[in-house]
Amino acid sequence: MGTKKYYVVWEGKKTGVFSSWDTVKKLVQGYEGAKYKSFVSKTEADKAIKKDFSDYKGKSTKKIALSADEKATYGIPIKNSLTVDAACSGNPGKMEYRGVLHHNKQEVFKMGPFKNGTNNIGEFLALVHGISLLNKKGLHTLPIYSDSRIAMSWVKKKVCRTNVTFDSSNSELLALIHRAERWLKENSFSNPILKWETKAWGEIPADFGRK
Secondary structure: OOOOOOEEEOOOOOOEEOOOHHHHHHHHOOOOOOOEEEEOHHHHHHHOOOOOHHHHHOOOOOOOEEEHHHHHHHOOOOOOOEEEEEEEEEEOEEEEEEEEEEEOEEEEEEEEEEEEEHHHHHHHHHHHHHHHHHOOOOOOOOOOEEEEEEHHHHHHHHOOOOOOOOOOOOOHHHHHHHHHHHHHHHHHOOOEEEEEHHHHOOOOOOOOOOO
């Protein structure tokens, strides 16, 4: 059985919040300029009907927003920290990654774009790049945030477990992966690697803003 959905009709034969797609279909089919959207909870739908359709147009409504109490259970991110993220168009595709300080949103490094990469590879390389950079600067206790559990596990295992096929088009990327793995095996670090809780805190500061 599918997840229960609620529907908001801003413009149609009748407007309001509905719990049946069959009902909504009759209200919007054949109605020029119909504006409607589905939500995963009645609370979100009730909130949306009081706003304008433009506030939701083109945006995903699949995730349930956390309540204030739920957000509080995650605490708040450490301001004095480095955040890392990657962006990739395609899988594999053109990939880049960067590091941004949380407290002032200053970009401290950016690499790429690289051909035929993946988001996971970028997240992994961003973490290792960040760890290495902080160690060079003597910042051995500064936390690093990532929103990728996969990349965090790869760093812990000191290996990039990608299934990407490498050839002349992405040989530069393979060289970077080998260098990152070698650095992890030859060096130790004490920087805490922490999970960025996007659902509670919003997008990570290093996010490329292309979602």
